[in-house]
Amino acid sequence: xxxxxxxxxxxxxxxxxxxxxxxxxxxxxxxxxxxxxxxxxxxxxxxxxxxxxxxxxxxxxxxxxxxxxxxxxxxxxxxxxxxxxxxxxxxxxxxxxxxxxxxxxxxxx
Amino acid sequence: xxxxxxxxxxxxxxxxxxxxxxxxxxxxxxxxxxxxxxxxxxxxxxxxxxxxxxxxxxxxxxxxxxxxxxxxxxxxxxxxxxxxxxxxxxxxxxxxxxxxxxxxxxxxxxxxxxxxxxxx
Numbered sequence: 001x002x003x004x005x006x007x008x009x010x011x012x013x014x015x016x017x018x019x020x021x022x023x024x025x026x027x028x029x030x031x032x033x034x035x036x037x038x039x040x041x042x043x044x045x046x047x048x049x050x051x052x053x054x055x056x057x058x059x060x061x062x063x064x065x066x067x068x069x070x071x072x073x074x075x076x077x078x079x080x081x082x083x084x085x086x087x088x089x090x091x092x093x094x095x096x097x098x099x100x101x102x103x104x105x106x107x108x109x
Numbered sequence: 110x111x112x113x114x115x116x117x118x119x120x121x122x123x124x125x126x127x128x129x130x131x132x133x134x135x136x137x138x139x140x141x142x143x144x145x146x147x148x149x150x151x152x153x154x155x156x157x158x159x160x161x162x163x164x165x166x167x168x169x170x171x172x173x174x175x176x177x178x179x180x181x182x183x184x185x186x187x188x189x190x191x192x193x194x195x196x197x198x199x200x201x202x203x204x205x206x207x208x209x210x211x212x213x214x215x216x217x218x219x220x221x222x223x224x225x226x227x228x229x
Contacts (some may be wrong), residue, residue, distance in 0.1 A: 004151070031216070032217075034217065036220075041197075041223070041225065042222050042223065043113070043115075043199050043220035043221050043222045044152075044199070044221045045200075045220070046217060046218075046219055046220075049217055062208060066128060083125045087152070088229075091150075096154050096157065096165070097152075097154070097218060098151075098153040099151040100151060101149070101150070101151050102151070
């Protein structure tokens with residue numbers, strides 16, 4: 001059975017304090033790994049898709065990386081507006097997305 | 110309007126009411142999805158439609174009834190709900206149903222803002 005776990009469950013950072021969020025997965029035949037950002041009471045906002053081990057994607061202060069077992073979302077010098085829940089989802093070949101429980105990030109000024 | 114829209118944004122209903130949630134996508138996508146998001150639980154896939162045809166019903170109780178009249182619109186009809194059905198209901202769309210056409214970039218799902226449902 002495909003499974004996705006995310007750690008930590010919650011993370012509090014000071015503004016400017018870089019850190020990483022982890023998404024670990026077990027899936028047979030990864031087709032894609034997706035990162036989303038979700039603000040309270042809103043729908044998830046698409047950030048990145050990663051398709052193969054070694055791939056990296058960047059957007060502003062965010063950088064996503066992928067290995068055969070996990071993905072990291074690195075946040076460099078975060079700002080308070082980066083506070084949100086970050087969701088990871090994996091997709092096996094021809095299958096639906098399986099979402100992780102998310103990491104709730106708080107960036108304090 | 111751009112992207113994926115959902116109405117209403119908030120809904121409070123009694124257990125004997127009948128209501129409907131509406132989703133519309135303006136992205137020219139062919140696949141649409143309903144998800145349920147409960148507190149402290151991962152998103153749960155409920156239904157999948159591809160080219161107006163339902164391709165998946167993820168063991169959802171019959172008190173939830175989806176309808177997809179065309180590739181741009183998706184409804185979720187609700188009746189005799191239970192308090193445990195209170196949640197954020199999210200609609201999503203993608204270019205194609207996952208894996209059908211081979212182009213992986215077409216699988217990316219884009220979400221609407223959700224409907225916050227409270228069942229009393």
